[in-house]
Amino acid sequence: MLLLGPLLRYVDADSATIWVETADAATVTVTAGERTGSARTFAAHGHHFALVEVTGLEPGSKPPYTVAVDGTQVWPSDDPELAQLPPSVIPTLQPGKPLRLAFGSCRVSRSHDAEGTADFGVDALRAYALFMAGLTESGSDDDERWPDLVLFLGDQVYADETSPRMREFIERRRDPEQAPWYELKDFEEYAHLYSLAWCDPANRWLLSTLPSAMIFDDHDIRDDWNTSWSWKQRMDATDWWRDRVVGGLGSYWVYQHLGNLGPKARADDELWQRVASYDGPGELDLTADLDALAERADQHPDTYRWSYARDFDTQARLVVIDSRAARVLEPDRRSMLDPEELAWVDEHLQGDVDHLLVGTSLPYLLAPGLHHIESFSESIAEGAWGRPGMWLGEKSRQMADLEHWAAFQQGFRDLSEMVLEVASGRRGRAPRTITFLSGDVHHSYVAEAWPREGEVASRILQAVCSPIRNPLPKVMRGFTAGAAKRTTGLVGRLLSLSGRVPLEPVRWAVTSGPWYDNNLAVLELDPEGLRMWWTAGEADGDPELPDLTRVATVGPFG
Known part of the structure; x- marks a missing residue:
């Protein structure tokens, strides 16, 4: 069973990596045309993950792909909300084609109904997803629907400003009157937060078909993270910070960082080497090593590079x-x-x-x-x-x-x-x-x-470009x-x-x-130079089907 994903991560001209979270230990297989890749899951804190590499793809192609868990196809999903979206594809890079990159930051996971839209505005990422899927229109004269990748520049999740759904999960696990209150406590709560952030059907489809790269900012861990020496000393003195930062950095490695890396960088990563070289019985449990890396990276930042x-x-x-x-x-x-x-x-x-x-x-x-x-x-x-x-x-x-x-x-x-x-x-x-x-x-x-x-x-x-969804x-x-x-x-x-x-x-x-709009920006490198534009969702009618609008265009530069 597929719990989360697939997320299309590092993609170049002839290869791609696809990330998934599954319900149990399994072998995950991705098939794109005649090309296939498989990987066994590894475990962390009772959760199961796989990063599958597919090689030998054609440059500049967009082959649809499927995902199977232990031989049973789980993607495309039979979920009715996902069924209306196009097939997920792997858009490989085409050498010489002008690069087009979307970017933005700061996105809260709230509902897309009238109440959520009134409080937080239209989710610009979701508006772009609906446009890419051909379900809504754009006021732009730009007919190209597909960036080559999207770069998320921090606050992909908010560990300290939690939503009602996240608070319900916390209440089922522990007493929120005790530290860290309604903020996240550990890896288990981070896993649930990522699920909430990436489970909306339109955004899930977009992340399955648009390659992504990511980097954290403070809210991925906590507001003002590493502001100063006195801030860090105050956090280290609490009885809850250690579990928080270890859970935050450990989950970041699994959910975000690992997919940023190309084949060579992954091969050089000491923790990934354990996953790639494991051939023992059963599933590799990476929990202890992951926690050790996260704690070391927090206390001695020069020991690991993000x-x-x-x-x-x-x-x-x-x-x-x-x-x-x-x-x-x-x-x-x-x-x-x-x-x-x-x-x-x-x-x-x-x-x-x-x-x-x-x-x-x-x-x-x-x-x-x-x-x-x-x-x-x-x-x-x-x-x-x-x-x-x-x-x-x-x-x-x-x-x-x-x-x-x-x-x-x-x-x-x-x-x-x-x-x-x-x-x-x-x-x-x-x-x-x-x-x-x-x-x-x-x-x-x-x-x-x-x-x-x-x-x-x-x-x-x-x-x-800030925010994708969290207005000032x-x-x-x-x-x-x-x-x-x-x-x-x-x-x-x-x-x-x-x-x-x-x-x-x-x-x-x-x-x-x-x-000040909720925005997703796009840049393109063409012979005239670098052009950029900012896009937002506009919901005149149904708040869950916003059209895409152009907020601003600048360039070309250079």
Whole structure:
């Protein structure tokens, strides 16, 4: 029996990986045309998972596929709601075809009826799924329904802001009056949360037929995750945090991270090696090893890497950076990336591609006013104004979520220097564009940067798409809009100067936005350059059958 999935994960020109969760230990077989792949399940905390690789596919093809568990076909499903959707296919990449990538972040799992839509708006991912399936219309003149992949940039699940259905599950297991209350406790609750996030028929179909890549952000674990040293010390001192973070990171490895990796990266992963090489009797139980990896990754982040990268011919390179778990939080060493992670990013931020895409859940370039407020907060929290300033800075960054790249100035500067070297052609041929893809901030915008001194050959962009479904409270919209204004940036810079924050290596401005819709963005790389557009669902009639609308279009760049 199939509990969750299939999810189509890493796909290239001639191979694909398909992830599933099953009810019992089994052998899972995926058949696409004449090509077949099989894998035994492995277990974690009583759950059963398989990642099946199918090879020898034709480049640029879209073969339908089936999934069988112990010889019984379970996909396509006979569920009436899924039966109205098209067959799931594996769309392999076609060398030379302009890359089209969808991206976005921050999606809560709530109902799609009138009540859920009134509270949280239309789910932009589901609206795109219905459009791809041909069940709804689009106001766009763009006839192409299929991106090559979708990049989810954090908060795929909310472990700390749980839905009524998740709360019902928690109440059946334990007393929510005791810590961690209605927040998630362990792997078992994470497994249920992922099921709620991915079980809606339209979204389930989309995830079965659109290759996906993912990276976590704070709500995948807990709001403000790894904001500061004092935050981490406070969490470590509780009697519930250890189970939470071990369950969160362990489930992330199974449900999200494993599918990000191509064949070589998977083969190099020490935990996956245990799965791939197992030939013993029965099913491999990975629980103890998975928990050990998760605990080690939390306490010693330099022991495991969640970041990953892949090339799309010479057309593009995608580098996805972990901006949460790899942080150095000790006050005298504070940085967004530990030395090992920084060295990995340094190795992968290179030229000799037409477009360099950098995925990081937290925007590298915030609105200038907000950036300077965050850099000021960090400077006084680290002692620029003495002890009173340290208390104020720490209090403000935890209360106001001031913990983006701007609040880790050393990491911001390190990354800026790398980007400027790539853009100036000192790391191979300069790309036409260097584009940061981010989420987190619950509004969408585009910013463009340039060096404070000298010139570069690449256009440096920041594109944010957030939320997919979790709208920013109206009271915050005026603040974020004001932070994008030039005058606010100047005032913020004066504030950061009072905290003795030096000038950044780059200057930038918000050039488009902000937009506050529930959005899914799409970028395309074609001969004219990089184009991007933001799409949203619009429910004029039936809230469960929203049409797709175009919110904004920008470009081409480069």
